[in-house]
Amino acid sequence: MLLRDATILVIDDDADVLTAARLLLKSHAKEVVTEKNPEMLRSIFLKRDFDVVLMDMNFSSSLNSGNEGLYWLRKVKSLGSNASVIMITAYGDIDLAVRSLKEGASDFLLKPWQNESLLNSIRDILKKKSGTDITIREDKGNFLVKSEVMKDVLKKIEKIAPTDANILILGENGTGKDLVAKAIHQQSLRASKPFIKTDVGSLTETLFESELFGHVKGAFTDAREERTGRFEAANGGTLFLDEIGNISLHQQARLLSVLQSRQVIKLGSNLPLPVNIRLICATNLPMHELADEKRFRKDLIYRINTVEILLPPLRQRDGDIQLLADHFVAFYSEKYFKPFLSIDKKAIEKLEHYHFPGNVRELQYIIERAVIMCETTNIKPNDIVFSPIECNEAVNAATSQMNLNALEKNTILLAIEKNNGNISKAAKELGLTRTALYRRLNKYDI
The missing domain is CATH 3.40.50.300 (P-loop containing nucleotide triphosphate hydrolases)
Incomplete structure (x- = not known):
């Protein structure tokens, strides 16, 4: 899941903190809800669930022990919520961080938070929740x-x-x-x-x-x-x-x-x-x-x-084009102040049918250009423009593939003719199983 698709609940008794969180997150997330009173948790979660909860560890108590936060963390878990909880406190305490993580928190941050650190924490949590991506993180x-x-x-x-x-x-x-x-x-x-x-x-x-x-x-x-x-x-x-x-x-x-x-x-x-x-x-x-x-x-x-x-070329990485395209759309929509920009399925199909001689770097530039030029909130196929520099290489590669297909088809026809139509003997001569040969016969409509 991407941050722009996420719903986030922020619970803190400090109105300034709620305002700061709302201003930061509203341009990145799908929806941000703020609440001063943790007693409202039950009624809030009876109506709906959230993807991420940011929760203060100290409310009315003057002891700053963090016990209130741990109590409300357990309450969120007891309500059957699927929300991931990030605990926030102004008091740095390693033992408190360990306790909150043991109680089921996904992360622990100190006030005043660094905006990019908070956003990265939420992004990492959402990716882990999706369970589909393996990532190697770089600075940007x-x-x-x-x-x-x-x-x-x-x-x-x-x-x-x-x-x-x-x-x-x-x-x-x-x-x-x-x-x-x-x-x-x-x-x-x-x-x-x-x-x-x-x-x-x-x-x-x-x-x-x-x-x-x-x-x-x-x-x-x-x-x-x-x-x-x-x-x-x-x-x-x-x-x-x-x-x-x-x-x-x-x-x-x-x-x-x-x-x-x-x-x-x-x-x-x-x-x-x-x-x-x-x-x-x-x-x-x-x-x-x-x-x-x-x-x-x-x-x-x-x-x-x-x-x-x-490293395999992008054209051999099944499933990665859509994953990378979504990532670049999210990244550049934030960079160019176009929140909630998405990419159409037909645009993804257009990308997946392209040869990508320039690989991931070329995909990144294509998406950046599409985000800049897109005039709606949805990137359409006509927003996807391939570089003429790379297109010539793509045509040459496609031509080579056509030549290889023609060569394979002719070789199969010769083997079948040589063996008087006996599929088993033709398959053996070609070094294929009967099933593999039948697949090729269907492929070339023989």
Whole structure:
């Protein structure tokens, strides 16, 4: 469930708190109800239920023990409500937070709350209630997953993140390689240390060593001061080298030397500096191209590829397009002050029939443009405009798929003809079961 679809009840004896909560939430949620007197809880819940309840822990009592809040929390639970309860208090007490969570609260926040923290808490609770999403949280967005192929990726991340293994992330542009790299770092034992990203594919030969290894003052003409390289900056943490497949053989040799010795020497210096980093690399090149020694050193591949993660393109992620589209609509409708904007089913169908050569990044831009241009509260199919830059690639991909289908159909016809119409023999020759062959016969109307 999204925040814009949620109904929220706020209970607090402070009128200023109720006003602040209502002003904050009314532009984000479907409905916000406020109440000063917790004695009204029973009559309120007899009439209707809520998705989320924000409840103060201290009302009339001057003891500030939080016992009143715990009493009313138990009352909400006893009324058979499905509401998730967030307890709010002006008095920070770890024991009180633990007690409220044990009693069934979903979260515990301190007054005065940070608006974004409160909104994020509600969003997280609503996603857990829906029980359909697996998320990797980033500062300004989510990597939302519903498809089985991406759930497998997340399981792999969960296993390898706590280790110090070097990771190679493969995937097309826009599939979220940098987001996965951050997720691995955030779930690792190095999470409190630096995460340093460098697009090594964009570095020239002259900048490569200075950028990665640093230089001392006077090392070359424009070296007016000493520079810390990315390896040194990432010491103790994670170094993410993006577009690793685009560096030259000479750059690969220099990188391999550092990875083997675990020390860097700044340009213009003879002093080796030990570095302790966890290395994550990414490329949009397929593995068979990386394995070409004319393009990439095999000894470097083995060094950077202790574990490999292959990110599937969006077109192979069944169910994720609608999930991601809903998320981007909610995000950009808040950003551009268009509350309660939704996306039509026909618009979703249009998205799901598109090839998405630009993957999740392209979907994000399409939805942002649709939100900006939409003149109603519902995004229609004609609001969905695909980029002409990517459309040519989509047409080429579709043509290739048509050619593959024609090839498969002709191969099946030849096998059946060769075996005089005997389906069992034709299936055996094609390496298929009879059932699989019958499915293809129906597919091609043979």
